[in-house]
Amino acid sequence: MPGENLTRIEAQERRAIVDTTAYAVVLDLTTGPEVFRSTTTVTFTATAGASTFIDLIARTVHSVTLNGRALDAATVFADSRIQLDGLEAENTLVVDADALYTNTGEGLHRFVDPVDGEVYLYSQFEVPDSRRVFAAFEQPDLKATFQFTVTAPAAWKVISNSPTPEPVVDGDAATWTFEPTPRISSYITALIAGPYESTFSELTSASGRVIPLGVYARKSLWGFLDADYVFEKTRQGFAYYEEKFGVPYPFAKYDQLFVPEFNAGAMENAGAVTFTETYVFRSKVTDAIKERRVVTILHELAHMWFGDLVTMKWWNDLWLNESFAEWASTIATAEATEWTEAWTTFNAMEKTWAYRQDQLPSTHPVFAEITDLEDVQVNFDGITYAKGGSVLKQLAAWVGIDAFFAGVGAYFRKHQWSNTELRDLLVELEATSGRELTEWSKKWLETAGVNTLSPVIEEDESGVITRFAIAQTAPADYPTIRPHRLGVGFYQHKGGALVRVHHVELDVDGDLTEVPQLAGRARPDLVLLNDEDLAYAKIRLDERSLKTAIAHLADISDPLARSLVWGAAWDQTRDAEAAASDYVDLVLGNIGTETESTTIRTTLAQLLLAATAYVAPATREATRVRVADTLWELAQGAAAGSDSQLQFTTAFASAAATRTQHETVRALRDGVIALDGLEIDADLSWALLVSLAAGGLVTAADIDDALAADNTAKGAELAAQAKAALPDAASKQLAWDSLVGKADLPNTIVRSAALGFVHPAGRDLLDEFVAPYFENLLPIWGSRTYKIAEYLIAGLYPAPLANAALRDATQAWLTANADAPAALRRLVNENLAGVERALRVQARDAE
Structure with missing residues (x-):
């Protein structure tokens, strides 16, 4: 049985039979907190007499009607599919079902704000989760128009891909009937509903059309959202892309919605982009985070062309979406906004990610071989995003930037509203540049490795x-x-x-x-x-x-030159060609005067990894102490209120390894020690509390008190992290049981608690969880949604042990489970690669 998976061969066979025309989706969101009513009417053509299936994940299917003929739902619906036999040349299918809300960030996510009890919904459909909301041919090359009709509480706002209509109110409920979308893929359709606050603006497109703009967030965060700045970056991105692509924005409006408990940075739903609430700054954040938000805004806007207007036929060309959006958003940030050092940021963050991913056993070509949906789920990685973006930067230099943009524009015009493959793009770039790109493509896009x-x-x-x-x-x-x-x-x-x-x-x-x-x-x-x-x-x-x-x-x-040197030194360290202790010396001796925020952010993360996993075990504790002491000195010496001051302070809290250092953290949090210009705001207070928890200086009751004072979604995430970081066996077991033994925690709590569970300060306690970890891998994979399984399998791996026993246990599981699902084995192999690398680097450092 296929379960919830779909193979590329199945998708190709279905596409040979079916061509979709239109969906009409009727949703009732007033039926309670667990399920909503979903009625889907699909019109499609097919090979007469053929059989196929449509995808649906639902609690109950009430009825299935094909061309006026009632099918037995109990017979035709099984294993996330509805079997359709006896198709005609022209078909109309009606599916009436009860679908489930989720708390995993997949499908239609339901969130209750602890601040005011308000309910917020948003959809997340990439890769295969529109089928959690309506019956769909869940593959990108079966495009159609989508018309949504939504009944919800009258006090709510309802947003979708098409402009929001005036609702028809009936008592406490109201119904919104949206106009059909253009012809798009199901995974970029969207529904966002709840009492969101909003503000609006507009711009004039290169086509002369007026494009309405909207920015949304939930009520309890609205006061922190700088919507005017979001609008400003959006306008800059529109002007840049429309000029460079030579193709006007293709949709009727552009809404940007900051939604709770989001798994990714953002999602490119056509005309209704959803963003993580991490980009609503309730506390002071670093310039690195501010710049990252701008890049993300422009990344999603680029997707309106790359991915939404023109879409890959199958997920092996996911890079046609993500690599291009990564490259386009970086060049747009550098050339159209105040963040002119965006390529320095790209080198420090994205290329570091790409080089790391490209050296894992799971590396793959930018143009990847995707056999099924599980394959693509794990391919949203540093190859698809960062390596692809890096390669495209080189391609633009190879063919010339003007020829590159001209070819991209021709590609959009030729293939708008349709689906493409790698060769379709290369044809246009060859035409505008005069260069033959087949050999270049083979070497850069169709082979792996750095x-x-x-x-x-x-x-x-x-x-x-x-x-x-x-x-x-x-x-x-x-x-x-x-x-x-x-x-x-x-x-x-x-x-x-x-x-x-x-x-x-x-x-x-x-x-x-x-x-x-x-x-x-x-x-x-x-x-x-x-x-x-x-x-690259x-x-x-x-x-x-x-x-x-x-x-x-x-x-x-020069900041870019510095970033390249930082990166080269780190690569030599990771490859065991230079001692990790020398890298620690390099960072501690030079980071204090670094000016680029993302370079500081990336380098400090690498410093902490070197100190906790890469230096020789014999000198590890002394190194950790020295790193934390130096970071505290740097924080004290940094300019008042500066970005560096905040980064060094939070890094010191993460690195604290001794009682004395943790007492300094406590004094800072309690105000006994103060740094001029450093406000202990909500998020910094939590970061310090997590450090104190990992050091054993607070109790679970203290964490509960902090949560009571900050009873927000963010507070709940950080409280879960702090409790899981407590360095005693009982607390670790309690965290483990809440994550593995139960399946009711929302996605962001799972992610945060796992982060606390493996805090390096509790390394010695993790030995007891090695055997349970491997015993639970297959049950977790078989019972959880993909995203939750990924969080648990990657997040609970006891990587801080970084020893031969963990390596051997991981290798033993892989040997004993050769027939485990390929995507699961990939995650475990990546865990193993990290430990094997750490052991090599430790050995080099001990020389």
Whole structure:
């Protein structure tokens, strides 16, 4: 039985039989807190006499009527499918069912605000969850128009893809009848309902149409939402994309809704984008988070063209959505907003993610082989987003940015409202650029793995370079050697700064590329491959450059160059080519003067990982203490009210390892110690409390008191994290039982509690959960929704142990469960890869 899965072959077979025309979906949201009534009418053509199925996940199916013929619901509905036999050339199907609300962020999510008891709903349908709300042919290449009719409490707002109509009120209820959408895929349809607050604006599209704009959030957060700023970034994005793509915005309106308990950053529902409430700032946040929100706003707006107007035929071309939106949102942020260093941020955050993902055993080509829905669920990863975006940046440099945009615009015009594959895009880019891209595509989009580029430098006795070359290597499992367009920068100390004194740009291909134009120059203090970050490749620093970086990285004036050096040092550490202790020295000696918020954010996270998992076990505790002490010194020395002050303070709280350090955390939270300009607001107070919980300085009752003072959804998440971080066996068991033994916690609580459970401060307590973890993998996979299963399998893995016993237990489970679902094995293999890497890096550090 297929369960809730769908294979690519099944989708292709169904598409050969069926072509959808229109859906009319009638939903009644007044039927109670567990179920809602869903009636779907689908019109579609088919091969006469053929059989197929339509997808539906529902508690009860009341009736199924095909072409006026009543089918026995008990017979035809099973295993998330309704069997349809005896199809005609023209068909009308009516399905009447009771569907279930969720608290997992999949389907129609129902949330009750603890602040005021108000109920809020929102849909999340990507990848396969529109079928949780209405009967659907759940695959992207069966597009149709969608017309929603929704009955809900009259006091609510109801938002969908089409402009919101005036409701017809009947007592306490009202009915909203929306106009049909254009022809779109089911996964980008949307329904958001509840007593949301809202504000509105408008803009004039390049087409001359006036596009209504809306921003929504729930009542208890509304006072924190800077809607005017959201509108401003939206207008900048509209103007940039319409000019560069040469195609006007394709939908009737554009609403942006900040919704509770969201699994992702945002979702590109056509004309009704949903965002995580993390982007509603109730407390001070770093510039990194502020910039990330802008990139996300522009990422989702780019999807209105990439993904919504033109959609992939099947999920192996998911990159046509995500890689393009990632690239487009970064270039738009850099060129159309005040965040002009967006490419530095992209290197520090996105490319770091891509390089890490591309070295896992689960790596895959950007153009991935997706055999079923479970495959695609785990492919929303650093390859599909960040590597794809990086490769597209290189492609734009390869063909020329003007030709690139021209080709993209032609692609939109040619394929609007339809579905495409990789070749469809390459055809247009070849036409506008004159370059043949088949070979480029094979090497960059259809093969996996990341190359490493290293300088080969020979010099004479006077320090003049006699030979300069660039060596390229590839991992044994993915041996593709690729062409790169990149720069080489020479940096020299001048006036107290490391400044670039020479730069060349060239094509690199093959195992070794000679660079004769650099011969005859004095060898500089630092040689930086991939200067200006055009290429997607790991880079190595030669020994002299690495020493310069450790001592003087802060002296590099260009933020992108600094980011590249930070990244190179981290890659060498992760690959066990440099000692983790040296990386700790590099960060502690240079991070205090770093100016780019995302670089600080990423580097501090890497510092904490190095200190807790990568340094040799014999020096781990001493390193943790030194890291925390230095971070506290940096927090005290940072400018009052600065971004760095906030980042160093929160990093210190996370790193605290001794009683004395935790007492400092307590004093800071209680106001006994104060840093000028640092407000202990709601979220920072919780971060400090989580640290105190992990250090054993507070009790569950203390956490309950904090929650009573901040009885909000965010407070509940952080309270769950703090309780799970308590460093005693009883608290760990209680957290485990709430997560594994029960299935009633909402998605964000599961995610937060798992984060607290594996807090490094409680490492010694995790040994007892290794065996239960593996015993529960198959039951969790078989009983939970995909997202909850992912949170539990990735989140509860006792990675902080980072020892051979955990590696061996993981390998044993994989050996004993060779026939486990491929997506589950992928998650476990990724866990294993992290431990194996940690052991290699620990061994290198111990040398």
